Amino acid sequence: EAGVTQSPTHLIKTRGQQATLRCSPISGHTSVYWYQQALGLGLQFLLWYDEGEERNRGNFPPRFSGRQFPNYSSELNVNALELEDSALYLCASTSYTGELFFGEGSRLTVL
Amino acid sequence: GENVEQHPSTLSVQEGDSAVIKCTYSDSASNYFPWYKQELGKGPQLIIDIRSNVGEKKDQRIAVTLNKTAKHFSLHITETQPEDSAVYFCAASIEGIKAAGNKLTFGGGTRVLVKP
Numbered sequence: 720e721a722g723v724t725q726s727p728t729h730l731i732k733t734r735g736q737q738a739t740l741r742c743s744p745i746s747g748h749t750s751v752y753w754y755q756q757a758l759g760l761g762l763q764f765l766l767w768y769d770e771g772e773e774r775n776r777g778n779f780p781p782r783f784s785g786r787q788f789p790n791y792s793s794e795l796n797v798n799a800l801e802l803e804d805s806a807l808y809l810c811a812s813t814s815y816t817g818e819l820f821f822g823e824g825s826r827l828t829v830l
Numbered sequence: 831g832e833n834v835e836q837h838p839s840t841l842s843v844q845e846g847d848s849a850v851i852k853c854t855y856s857d858s859a860s861n862y863f864p865w866y867k868q869e870l871g872k873g874p875q876l877i878i879d880i881r882s883n884v885g886e887k888k889d890q891r892i893a894v895t896l897n898k899t900a901k902h903f904s905l906h907i908t909e910t911q912p913e914d915s916a917v918y919f920c921a922a923s924i925e926g927i928k929a930a931g932n933k934l935t936f937g938g939g940t941r942v943l944v945k946p
Contacts, residue, residue, distance in 0.1 A: 821873035
């Protein structure tokens with residue numbers, strides 16, 4: 720069974736540009752979470768999507784947004800990129816059993 | 831909201847020794863406490879979890895204990911091996927309530943180095 724897949728693996732952008740990251744959950748999982756991991760430690764909750772709707776968001780500015788598609792895959796958009804947005808963005812999915820299954824992440828570098 | 835604190839931030843142990851990582855949480859409604867291991871360049875992977883109706887759980891060389899009254903839980907790794915070197919995260923969430931989802935609040939992480 721395929722795990723959570725994320726693309727792209729790496730992305731380099733310049734300040735002010737927009738970045739789009741994608742996530743495909745494990746088959747059968749309807750909930751997708753996005754986390755930001757900066758400096759190699761500390762996972763900060765960004766967004767939670769469930770059955771196509773945004774259910775909760777963390778303490779991040781509105782330029783962080785996303786959506787979930789009918790097939791439960793998800794997209795994270797970061798507008799007006801700033802240097803401090805450089806981080807590993809992790810997507811996770813769950814089937815409400817408690818365990819979150821993480822992808823390998825998309826590393827965003829903002830120059 | 832929930833706040834999870836994790837200590838120490840770095841831990842260096844000799845191969846074969848034990849490693850202990852401690853976490854505290856603030857929300858008494860939290861009832862699910864997983865531990866994740868993150869190796870370099872990879873996403874976090876669940877290694878063990880415990881629910882609030884259990885005080886201790888063991889899986890081979892790893893064990894987790896939970897003290898609900900004190901709101902703290904710990905990860906114990908015995909007979910450490912070089913492949914145990916990684917970053918470990920504790921987390922807390924409210925399981926079983928759809929409105930809460932499975933949103934995990936993570937501790938800050940512990941970088942464990944096992945020296946051969």
